[in-house]
Structures are given as C-alpha cells and as structure tokens.
Amino acid sequence: MITLKINGKEHSVDVDPTMPLLWVIRDIIGFTGTKFGCGKGLCGACMVLMDGNAINSCQMPISAIQGKEIVTIEGKTENLQALQKSWAEFNVPQCGFCQSGQLITATSMLNNNPNPSEDEVNGNMSRNICRCGTYTRIKEAITHCVELKNKG
Amino acid sequence: MAPIKNISRRGFIKGIGLASGGLVLASSAYSFSNFGSKEEDILEFNPNLFVQLNSNGSLILVASRSEMGQGVRTSLTSVIADEMEADWDKVIVKQATGDAKYGNQNTDGSRSVRTLFETMRKMGATVKAVLITAAAKSWKVPESECIAKNHFIIHSSGKKIGFGDLVEIAKEISIPENVILKDPKDFKFIGKKLPSIDVENLSNGSAVFGLDKRVPNMKFAAIKRCSVAFGTVKSVDKTEALKINGVLDVVEVPMLIKAFGPLGGVAVIATNTWAAFKGRDALKIEWNYSKNTSYNSETFMDSITANVHKPGKVEKSIGNIDNAFKKANKTHEATYKLPHLAHAPMEVPNAVVSVKGDICEVWAPIQSPQAARREVANFLETDQSNVTINVTFLGGGFGRKAKPDFIVEATAVSKAINGPVQVVWSREDDIQHSYYHTVSSQFLKGAIDKNGKVTGWLHRFALPTIGSTFTPGRDLPQPWEARSATDVPYDIPNLQIEAGKADAHVRIGWLRSVINIPHGFAINVFADELAHEAGKDPLEFRLNLIGKDRIQETKDAYKYDTSKLKHVLKTAAKNAGYDKQLPEGHAIGLAVHYSFYSHVAAAIEVSVTNGKLTIHKISVVIDCGTAINRDTITAQMEGAAIFGMSLAYYGKITAKDGAIEQSNFHNYQVLRMPNAPKIQVEIVNSNDKPTGVGEPGVPVIAPAIINAIFKATGKRYRTLPLSDHGLV
Ligand code: FES
Numbered sequence: 054m055i056t057l058k059i060n061g062k063e064h065s066v067d068v069d070p071t072m073p074l075l076w077v078i079r080d081i082i083g084f085t086g087t088k089f090g091c092g093k094g095l096c097g098a099c100m101v102l103m104d105g106n107a108i109n110s111c112q113m114p115i116s117a118i119q120g121k122e123i124v125t126i127e128g129k130t131e132n133l134q135a136l137q138k139s140w141a142e143f144n145v146p147q148c149g150f151c152q153s154g155q156l157i158t159a160t161s162m163l164n165n166n167p168n169p170s171e172d173e174v175n176g177n178m179s180r181n182i183c184r185c186g187t188y189t190r191i192k193e194a195i196t197h198c199v200e201l202k203n204k205g
Numbered sequence: 206m207a208p209i210k211n212i213s214r215r216g217f218i219k220g221i222g223l224a225s226g227g228l229v230l231a232s233s234a235y236s237f238s239n240f241g242s243k244e245e246d247i248l249e250f251n252p253n254l255f256v257q258l259n260s261n262g263s264l265i266l267v268a269s270r271s272e273m274g275q276g277v278r279t280s281l282t283s284v285i286a287d288e289m290e291a292d293w294d295k296v297i298v299k300q301a302t303g304d305a306k307y308g309n310q311n312t313d314g315s316r317s318v319r320t321l322f323e324t325m326r327k328m329g330a331t332v333k334a335v336l337i338t339a340a341a342k343s344w345k346v347p348e349s350e351c352i353a354k355n356h357f358i359i360h361s362s363g364k365k366i367g368f369g370d371l372v373e374i375a376k377e378i379s380i381p382e383n384v385i386l387k388d389p390k391d392f393k394f395i396g397k398k399l400p401s402i403d404v405e406n407l408s409n410g411s412a413v414f415g416l417d418k419r420v421p422n423m424k425f426a427a428i429k430r431c432s433v434a435f436g437t438v439k440s441v442d443k444t445e446a447l448k449i450n451g452v453l454d455v456v457e458v459p460m461l462i463k464a465f466g467p468l469g470g471v472a473v474i475a476t477n478t479w480a481a482f483k484g485r486d487a488l489k490i491e492w493n494y495s496k497n498t499s500y501n502s503e504t505f506m507d508s509i510t511a512n513v514h515k516p517g518k519v520e521k522s523i524g525n526i527d528n529a530f531k532k533a534n535k536t537h538e539a540t541y542k543l544p545h546l547a548h549a550p551m552e553v554p555n556a557v558v559s560v561k562g563d564i565c566e567v568w569a570p571i572q573s574p575q576a577a578r579r580e581v582a583n584f585l586e587t588d589q590s591n592v593t594i595n596v597t598f599l600g601g602g603f604g605r606k607a608k609p610d611f612i613v614e615a616t617a618v619s620k621a622i623n624g625p626v627q628v629v630w631s632r633e634d635d636i637q638h639s640y641y642h643t644v645s646s647q648f649l650k651g652a653i654d655k656n657g658k659v660t661g662w663l664h665r666f667a668l669p670t671i672g673s674t675f676t677p678g679r680d681l682p683q684p685w686e687a688r689s690a691t692d693v694p695y696d697i698p699n700l701q702i703e704a705g706k707a708d709a710h711v712r713i714g715w716l717r718s719v720i721n722i723p724h725g726f727a728i729n730v731f732a733d734e735l736a737h738e739a740g741k742d743p744l745e746f747r748l749n750l751i752g753k754d755r756i757q758e759t760k761d762a763y764k765y766d767t768s769k770l771k772h773v774l775k776t777a778a779k780n781a782g783y784d785k786q787l788p789e790g791h792a793i794g795l796a797v798h799y800s801f802y803s804h805v806a807a808a809i810e811v812s813v814t815n816g817k818l819t820i821h822k823i824s825v826v827i828d829c830g831t832a833i834n835r836d837t838i839t840a841q842m843e844g845a846a847i848f849g850m851s852l853a854y855y856g857k858i859t860a861k862d863g864a865i866e867q868s869n870f871h872n873y874q875v876l877r878m879p880n881a882p883k884i885q886v887e888i889v890n891s892n893d894k895p896t897g898v899g900e901p902g903v904p905v906i907a908p909a910i911i912n913a914i915f916k917a918t919g920k921r922y923r924t925l926p927l928s929d930h931g932l933v
C-alpha cells in the first residue's frame with residue numbers, strides 16, 4: 054500500500070511501486086483531468102504539481118511520491134484558479150486536451166516567480182505542447198493574470 | 206433541398222432539411238431523456254431534432270458535429286440561439302450520437318458551419334415562430350403584436366412571458382411550414398466574438414475526452430501492430446506479457462483490408478493502461494511482413510521525382526504549353542519535394558467499446574460517428590440500430606479521427622473479451638500507424654516573355670493518393686485530388702497540369718487542408734521564383750499573375766473569385782507592413798490560396814541570423830463569407846499558422862524497410878511556445894455564404910516562410926522541413 058495525498062485528500066493504492074503517477078491518478082484513483090500525451094516526458098500533458106512544482110507525472114514512479122503534496126488540475130490553488138479565470142477571458146482552449154498541463158506548468162511558474170519576463174514564460178512553457186496552437190493566447194492569458202495580481 | 210419526411214404526430218414541416226440528405230424531423234423519434242437528471246415536474250418541448258426547450262427555461266441545443274477545438278459546439282448552436290432570440294446563458298449543448306437522422310455528421314472538410322448555417326437558422330426561427338404563436342394565443346392578441354427577445358415573448362403593450370413558461374402551450378401548436386429568418390443586421394451572436402461554451406470545462410479537467418471515459422468493469426488494452434503496413438501475425442508468445450502485474454489476457458485482433466479496417470495485431474488486456482503498455486512491450490511476436498517492406502522514403506522520393514520529370518496524365522490543358530516554352534524569352538523550372546506528415550493530435554486515438562451480444566455501445570473521440578456506426582455494425586454483423594456511438598470531446602483530430610479504424614479495433618477486442626474495454630494508442634502507435642498525409646514530388650516550369658509576363662505554366666505532381674486507401678492499387682489522383690493544382694488562379698495563356706504515378710505503401714489519409722498543402726506550396730513558391738526571374742516585386746507580380754477580376758470557378762454556389770484573392774493578398778501585405786522599412790535583415794514573404802471555398806493570404810516577416818530562422822510576425826487575412834464566430838475564426842487562423850509552422854519547421858515522416866522511423870515528439874517535433882510568433886488575423890467583412898475555416902489557414906504558411914527566407918537571404922529552399930536545412 055502506498056498512500057498519496059492528492060488535492061488535499063489521502064488515497065491508499067495497492068499497485069506496483071514503479072507505476073508512474075499519471076496512471077495511478079487516471080486509472081486507479083480516477084481523476085482524468087491529468088492527460089496522457091506521450092508517456093515520455095516530452096509533451097507536458099501530464100503535468101501535476103508536486104509540492105507546488107510542475108512535474109511530468111508520466112515520468113514519476115509513485116514510490117517517489119510518498120509524503121508529497123500532489124495537486125492536479127481538479128485541485129484548487131490561488132494561482133491555478135487565477136489562471137483559469139484568465140484562460141476563460143482569453144478563450145484560450147481549442148480542443149483543450151493540453152490545457153490541464155499548460156495550466157499546471159503556468160501555476161508552477163507563478164508559484165516560483167510571480168513576475169516572469171517574456172523569456173521566462175517562453176522557457177517555462179516550452180515544456181508543454183499544444184498541437185492546436187494556442188500559444189499566443191496562453192501567453193496573453195498569463196500576462197493578463199500577472200497584471201491583475203500585481204494590481205490587486 | 207431534400208424534402209423532409211415527417212413522422213411526428215403534430216408538426217408538419219417542409220423545407221427544413223440538411224444540405225446533404227434528408228432529415229427526419231420528429232420530436233417523437235428523439236428523446237433527450239438520457240440528458241442529465243430529469244426532474245419530474247419539468248415539461249419538455251421538442252420541436253425538432255436540435256432543440257429542446259424546458260419549462261424551467263433551460264434550452265438544450267444539439268451539436269451534430271464533433272468538437273475538436275474548432276468551436277463547433279458553440280458556433281452551430283449559437284446560430285439556433287440567435288434565430289430563436291434565446292438567452293445564451295440558458296443554453297446547454299448536447300452532443301449528438303452518430304445517427305443518420307442528423308444528416309451528414311462528418312466533421313471534416315471544413316464544412317460544418319458552411320453546410321449547416323441555413324439549416325440551423327431555420328431550426329431556431331421555427332421555434333421562435335411557435336413561441337410567438339403560443340404567446341399570442343394565450344394572450345388572445347395578434348401574433349404581429351408580439352416579438353421575441355432574450356428568452357421572452359414581448360407584447361406591444363409591454364407584457365411579457367418567458368420561453369420556458371410557454372412550453373405547455375407550445376407543445377400543442379403545429380410547427381409552421383415557412384419561417385422568416387432574421388435580417389443579418391439584427392444578429393446577436395452571429396458575427397460576434399462568442400467564447401466557447403466549453404471554456405470552463407476545458408480549463409478545469411472536467412471535459413470528458415475519449416481517453417477519460419470510464420464505464421463499470423472496463424478493462425484497458427494496448428495493441429501491438431506490425432511495423433510494416435498490412436503485415437500480419439505469424440505467431441505470438443504471450444508468456445512474459447502474462448507475468449506482468451495487472452495483465453489479464455492477450456487476444457489477437459484481426460486485420461480488415463478495407464478503408465477504415467483495423468490493422469490488426471495482438472492486444473494485451475490489463476487492469477490499467479500502464480500494465481497494458483508494459484505487457485504489450487513484453488510480447489514476442491513473429492510477423493508476416495507485407496510487400497511494403499520495400500518502402501524506403503529516399504528511394505521512393507527518387508522514383509516519384511523521376512515520374513514528374515517526364516510527361517504524366519494530363520489533368521488540364523489550356524493553350525499550347527510546348528509552344529509557350531519554345532517562344533519564351535526565358536524559362537525557369539523547379540522541383541519541390543515534401544515528406545509524409547502525421548496528424549499527432551494531442552489526444553491519441555482511443556475508444557471505449559462495450560459489446561454485449563448484438564448490442565454495442567461506443568464512446569470515442571470520432572470525427573465521423575456515422576462511419577463508425579456503420580463499420581462497427583458491419584464488423585459485428587448486426588443492424589446499425591444496435592450500435593450507439595457516443596461522441597466525446599476530441600483532443601484534436603486534424604483528420605486522423607475521421608477514420609474509425611481505432612473504434613472497429615476496440616470493438617474486436619471487446620467482443621473477444623466479452624466485456625467493456627478502452628483501447629489506448631501510445632504516441633508511438635499514433636505516429637507509426639497513422640493514415641499519413643501524402644509524400645509528394647512536384648515539377649514546375651514557367652515561360653516568361655520579354656516583358657516579364659508569364660506565358661506558360663507546367664505543373665506536374667506525383668503523390669500517393671487518398672484514393673489508394675479506398676481502392677488499393679490506385680496510383681493516380683481523382684479529380685478532387687488534382688483540383689488545387691488545376692484551379693491555379695493565374696491568368697496564363699498556356700497552362701498544363703499533369704499527374705505522375707505514385708504507389709502507396711502506407712495508409713494515406715487526409716490531414717488538415719489535405720492536398721492543398723503540397724499544391725499550395727508549389728504554386729506559391731514557384732510564383733515567387735518567377736517574380737524573381739522576371740525581376741519584379743513579388744506582390745505586384747503576383748497581383749498581375751492573378752490578373753483581371755473574374756470568377757475562376759463556381760461550385761455548389763461557392764465562387765472562387767480572383768478579386769477576393771487579390772484583396773486578401775493585398776490586405777495581408779499591408780497589415781504586415783510590406784511597404785514599410787523593415788529592421789535590417791528582415792523580409793516579408795507572401796502566399797495566397799483558395800481552399801474549402803475560402804480565400805486566405807499570409808504575409809510572414811522573418812530574419813535569418815547565423816543561419817537560424819526567426820519568424821517575427823504572421824499576418825493572415827481570410828475571406829470566409831459570413832463570419833459566424835469571429836473569435837473562433839481568429840483562433841482557427843492562429844492554430845493553422847502554428848500547424849503550418851510545425852510542418853514547415855519539423856514535419857517529416859519517413860519509412861525504412863516499410864517501418865516508420867519517427868516515434869514520439871522528440872523525433873517528430875511540433876512547434877513550441879518559444880517559436881510561436883505574433884499572429885495577426887483579419888477577417889474580411891462579407892455577407893456571402895459562409896465558407897470553410899478549420900483548414901484553409903494552413904496551406905499559405907509554409908510557402909510564405911520559404912518566400913520570406915529567399916527575400917532575406919537569397920537562398921531558395923524547395924524541400925521541407927526546414928530542420929533538414931539546419932535553419933531551425
Ligand atoms: S505524457 Fe507525460 S510528458 Fe507527455
């Protein structure tokens with residue numbers, strides 16, 4: 054049995070300790086907001102927050118997660134919720150499939166750096182692929198979110 | 206318009222039909238009862254297949270086309286809501302299952318809005334008319350004194366009644382035969398920027414994509430397919446696979462040789478996706494490789510290039526091309542070679558299927574739910590009425606998910622294990638077993654007279670055709686696969702288009718904008734080359750080449766209009782600052798193309814520093830007739846620009862001994878944020894019929910980049926991707 058803390062709740066799972074967190078979340082626990090895109094740490098669709106930092110959950114065996122706080126797209130954190138508002142305002146998603154990962158990466162960035170420069174946004178967000186091509190809107194939405202936070 | 210068969214008790218409507226095929230318009234045949242929780246005391250009014258008004262005022266509108274990011278759930282339903290004068294906040298969108306009663310549901314060809322616009326308007330207008338009649342009746346006033354506004358019917362005296370409160374009376378009113386549509390100037394949603402109705406669900410993880418569907422007792426499966434197209438299983442050793450924790454079973458999946466038939470292989474059934482993948486990796490399979498082991502991309506490119514360097518099948522001929530070359534002051538020729546591409550939608554193909562005896566239920570991200578229903582029913586040898594295709598959200602499609610092979614395959618697995626299963630493709634599966642965008646070689650030769658005018662245009666192309674997927678062995682294009690070359694919009698007295706032979710060795714499919722990618726590339730780059738040969742400015746030269754205002758072609762009431770083509774080109778150039786002084790080393794390249802009945806131009810500003818390309822800005826102009834949702838159109842142009850950049854920068858699928866060499870996003874790269882430029886979109890104001898939006902933004906991007914690089918550096922690149930040239 055391995056106990057995981059996801060979105061503030063504990064879950065005990067009885068699976069192979071080498072199983073990546075992604076599949077535990079999706080197939081065992083049943084939160085499907087975290088997506089599978091490549092399985093190789095290349096696309097960022099599977100991003101979750103581990104102690105506030107974005108990680109590719111497809112690359113993280115659950116044995117390495119014991120005692121960590123995991124937040125998925127279904128979770129609630131100040132930065133995530135602020136970004137989600139901004140996403141709606143700029144009508145960012147097209148198909149939406151990559152957007153959980155995009156939002157988690159952006160949240161992690163703002164957790165660590167409340168005022169990212171354009172280069173820093175590009176650098177952080179380069180971990181995530183959007184095949185629909187919503188990059189410009191993502192960038193605008195992040196910028197807007199940062200501006201709002203700085204004001205308020 | 207096809208007449209409507211009406212099978213309802215009350216209503217009687219003529220003249221409302223879907224553009225293709227008839228539509229059974231019947232409330233009694235259609236039930237919304239599966240939708241959400243139904244409270245007993247809520248009355249429903251189902252005036253047609255697309256509308257359900259509830260007595261609590263909520264309005265359920267049906268989207269018959271699949272949502273894959275193009276915003277169709279919002280655009281189509283907003284048209285109904287606009288004509289109905291409904292309150293958008295009261296709208297709930299319900300996704301239709303795959304069913305012929307909805308008319309054509311194929312979500313491809315950039316056709317949803319353009320073919321359903323009028324129908325959706327009528328669907329809304331009809332309901333509005335009934336509600337007005339209902340209100341007038343209950344108030345005992347003439348209908349002419351009542352109007353509909355924001356979910357209310359309002360009488361000239363000022364009294365008003367909510368749509369929901371009219372449900373009971375409306376149910377007794379017969380549906381009118383003829384309805385008056387709104388004056389476009391009164392549109393409330395159409396032509397505006399309406400955010401996606403799903404924006405929240407798509408930002409909080411709650412939208413259910415195919416991959417997210419779960420049903421009780423569902424197992425997970427992954428399939429090992431032969432690395433060479435159409436190879437079959439000789440023998441399989443499943444011992445190691447079965448040892449893996451979570452693996453339950455191993456079953457063979459048959460190959461079906463037909464357009465949407467699965468490739469077949471060996472499926473590993475497990476309690477979770479990861480175990481299924483691990484089990485799949487542990488299978489030991491011997492294959493009967495097919496004759497396609499002879500497929501090697503390099504030699505194949507040489508062979509189709511040889512075919513375009515000799516005469517081919519004449520697809521179109523005007524004037525006398527040989528004479529034109531003889532008389533020319535100057536001739537110029539170029540050969541363009543473009544590789545295969547894979548769609549790589551963010552969500553891999555997948556399907557949940559539950560077969561129980563003759564009954565089958567499917568949940569899948571599918572662009573063609575009716576084809577899926579037909580193919581599943583054929584496979585199970587059952588009636589289509591026993592098959593339900595639930596359409597989930599699609600995590601991108603780009604044409605890949607128009608082919609239901611992955612659903613038929615999952616059906617075979619569900620049948621074999623006698624229970625519900627989700628078959629998941631890995632990214633490697635997706636990239637290595639796609640229906641590829643075709644590989645192509647194209648030869649162009651132009652004749653220029655002493656005034657710099659083009660007097661001859663020869664275009665030969667050879668490419669494995671989509672037809673080969675439907676008719677194995679077909680090695681020449683059908684007219685529709687030649688059209689984007691034969692329709693070249695240039696006013697040239699001697700013009701010849703020829704097709705060379707090309708065999709297919711992988712499954713060829715359609716990918717966002719399809720044949721327009723290679724043809725649009727060759728035509729736009731070659732025109733730019735001729736401008737240079739003639740010593741003219743590319744914009745002015747191109748406008749002259751397009752020539753006088755005329756209708757190049759008319760099809761299904763859509764007009765290929767050279768004046769629109771010139772307008773979008775000029776506007777894109779202007780928006781890009783074509784006439785302005787650019788920073789040192791910067792240059793703007795142009796391209797213009799007509800596809801899916803839309804006229805689109807791109808002007809792209811680039812620079813090349815230390816051998817590396819930077820794209821600074823993309824200016825796109827589209828004339829797509831009446832704009833339904835300006836925000837969606839803008840988003841589609843932005844997305845198409847990125848899609849076009851991806852294929853220009855990195856897109857390349859190659860085969861070695863029949864097996865695809867690329868496997869995941871490390872060697873089949875797509876664009877990422879740091880390379881995404883500023884994209885400016887202008888939509889031409891028009892009251893013409895709406896035309897395509899999802900695809901026509903793609904073909905102009907790569908050639909405009911090539912033309913810009915030439916202007917900036919003097920180097921002409923005639924093959925893609927640019928990563929092969931070390932430019933990115
Ligand atoms: S699925 Fe984990 S990075 Fe792509």
Ligand code: FES
Binds near residue numbers: 149151
């Ligand atoms: S919105 Fe479709 S992949 Fe990003």
